[in-house]
Amino acid sequence: MGLNLIMMGPPGAGKGTQAGRVARERGLLKISTGDILRQAIKDQTPVGQLALSVMSTGELVDDETMIAIVRERLLQHDLDHQGFLLDGFPRTVPQAQALDRIIEERDNGPLVVIDIRVPFQELVRRLSGRRICSSCGTNADPFGSEARSCGKCGGELAYRADDSRDVVVERLKVYERQTFPLVEYYQGRQTFRVVNGAQAPDQVAFDLDTVLDDAAAVGAEAHRSRSEAGETGAPATTMDGTQGKGA
Numbered sequence: 001m002g003l004n005l006i007m008m009g010p011p012g013a014g015k016g017t018q019a020g021r022v023a024r025e026r027g028l029l030k031i032s033t034g035d036i037l038r039q040a041i042k043d044q045t046p047v048g049q050l051a052l053s054v055m056s057t058g059e060l061v062d063d064e065t066m067i068a069i070v071r072e073r074l075l076q077h078d079l080d081h082q083g084f085l086l087d088g089f090p091r092t093v094p095q096a097q098a099l100d101r102i103i104e105e106r107d108n109g110p111l112v113v114i115d116i117r118v119p120f121q122e123l124v125r126r127l128s129g130r131r132i133c134s135s136c137g138t139n140a141d142p143f144g145s146e147a148r149s150c151g152k153c154g155g156e157l158a159y160r161a162d163d164s165r166d167v168v169v170e171r172l173k174v175y176e177r178q179t180f181p182l183v184e185y186y187q188g189r190q191t192f193r194v195v196n197g198a199q200a201p202d203q204v205a206f207d208l209d210t211v212l213d214d215a216a217a218v219g220a221e222a223h224r225s226r227s228e229a230g231e232t233g234a235p236a237t238t239m240d241g242t243q244g245k246g247a
């Protein structure tokens with residue numbers, strides 16, 4: 001049985017920082033929609049051209065495009081049994097509803113949702129100082145302000161195009177308006193957990209691992225009971241056994 005994980009939280013919460021480690025340690029397929037779009041911009045694909053104009057304003061790329069991207073990756077046959085980690089998806093209720101349907105199709109294990117919470121002022125501070133590698137996209141160490149090159153690949157460090165103050169403020173507004181409602185969408189489920197992201201990265205990692213182990217065990221048990229009862233693919237029930245709003 002696989003573990004499926006959504007890493008939620010506002011821009012700057014630390015989703016990307018934690019996602020890489022968690023996916024590596026737990027053998028999950030990591031899908032970061034922001035990274036996919038930034039790569040598409042670099043490659044100058046049609047999706048990249050669309051993403052460039054939208055991301056530079058802080059708005060969201062349309063649901064249809066984003067759902068198609070994630071659906072295509074999650075329904076690859078050779079990945080049927082592998083769990084996944086989503087960083088930056090879903091970001092709207094229609095995206096969450098589409099994901100529930102994809103999870104039903106895959107039917108390979110429970111879904112855990114972790115919401116990383118950080119106060120507004122700290123988000124603005126983090127994003128205005130963030131530098132990323134212009135080659136591999138990795139975040140620079142947030143406490144290594146004098147570093148000039150990427151610790152992973154040696155590439156040049158640069159500010160992210162959508163981290164200018166005006167765009168950051170817009171991204172945070174868009175989060176409040178379009179993504180925060182997902183907390184209500186998921187919080188009734190047994191496998192929804194909150195982590196305090198306003199702590200040192202190691203402490204966030206520790207707390208995250210603790211709640212993830214707990215939620216995964218609860219979710220696995222519910223998934224097993226549901227499979228034994230022959231309820232796989234049931235339209236009105238979520239993978240953690242609770243009633244789903246969008247399924």
Ligand code: AP5
Pocket residue numbers: 009010011012013014015016017018033034035037054055058059060061062066087088089090091095126127129130131139140141142162171197198199200201204
């Ligand atoms: P995306 O790339 O997903 O950006 P985001 O959600 O705005 O989040 P960030 O990547 O800025 O923050 P993060 O939470 O990953 O934090 P990080 O770990 O980097 O999306 C970009 C755009 O793409 C969107 O605006 C939208 O246009 C489009 N898009 C993407 N997905 C979409 C979707 N599904 N639908 C529609 N449009 C979509 O950390 C931030 C900084 O803080 C770093 O410098 C880091 O080193 C530092 N830091 C991390 N943790 C800590 C800590 N504990 N203490 C101190 N510093 C820390």
Ligand code: MG
Pocket residue numbers: 015016017034
């Ligand atoms: Mg990120």
